[in-house]
Amino acid sequence: MILVAQISDTHFDLGARNAERAERVMAFLADLRRRPDAILVTGDITDSGKSDQYAEARMALDADIPVYALPGNHDDRAAFRETLLGEPASTAPINHAHRVGNLTVALLDSSIPGESGGRLTEQTYDWLRGVLAAAPADAPILLALHHPPAHLFSPVIDTISLADPEKFAEVVAADERIVGVLTGHAHSAAVTTFAGRPLLVAPSTASVLGGEWELELPDRVMDYAPDPALALHVIDENHRMTTHFRTVAMGGWISAPPA
Ligand SMILES: [Fe+2]
Ligand SMILES: [Fe+2]
Known part of the structure; x- marks a missing residue:
């Protein structure tokens, strides 16, 4: 089996709170009896795309297993590349693919500079077609991007989700090796289907x-009270994906029920 951890929307902002929460999640992953094979960070790494926020993220998200990050609408491509990835600054889409065992993980840049909503550019589609063409014939593929390509009943996110989801769905539906699509952006653990x-x-x-059932403008939009959470995806030998979600208590693991 291949175990892929996914964390998202860390929103590093140079404040102690968000950094401590991301660090706590990374410590949880470091303590697992069976370490993940890779950690994916699905966008909004920083709150406002500043270089020093990426420097903070780079330190906090460092691990002795591979950590692969993609940008969200709160990120800045040039600073992301330069400070987080250590690559020359460029405003081109940040698309990259990695092999994790026999699993191909393609991380797509759905951000649009200066906008909250998402879109995959022609350049990104061309890149994805190339990745799919080069991936092993009988091995699983996982796609990750920031913006969900489906209606989530999230009043804030549904207005700034992925544009033209039908176009993306055609690509996904046409390739049976794709075992699932992972996103962030919604700040809510959610499960649905997309292109089957x-x-x-x-x-x-x-x-x-909040979702439709809890969100109330203007002051009941974000809930900052819950502990940080993450997803753990298992891809088995039958190319089936099983996902578990975990909340990581800021106080640490408690091994017996409180009296
Ligand atoms: Fe976010
Ligand atoms: Fe976002």
Whole structure:
């Protein structure tokens, strides 16, 4: 089996709170008896795309297993590349693919500079077609991007989700090796289907964004009270994905029920 951890929407902002929460989640992953094979961070790494926020993220998200991050609407491509990835600054989409065992993980940049909503550019579609063409014939593929390509009954996120989801769905539906699509952005652990595959939306480590049934403008939008959470995806030998969600108590693991 391949175990892929997913954390999202860390929103590093140079404040202690969001950094401590992300660090606590990374410590949880470091303590697992069976370490993940990779950790994915699905966007909104920083709160406002500043270089020093990426420097903070780079330290906090450092691990002795691979950590792969993609940008969200709160990120800045040039600073992301330069400070988080250590690459030359550029405003081109940040698309990259990695092999984790026999699993191909493609991380797509759905951000649009200066906008909250998402879109995959022609450049990104061309890149994705190339990744799919180069991936092993009988091995699983996981796609990750920031913006969910489906209606989530989240009044804030549904207005700034992925544009043209039908176009993305065509690509996903046409490739049976794709075992699932992972996103962030919604600040809410959510599960649905997309193009006949599982669509998993990771919780944020920073906050929870209300659904239609709880959100009340203007002051009941984000809930900062819940502990940080993450997703753990198992891809088995039958290319089936099973996902568990975990909340990581800021106080640490308690091994017996409180009296
Ligand atoms: Fe976010
Ligand atoms: Fe976002």
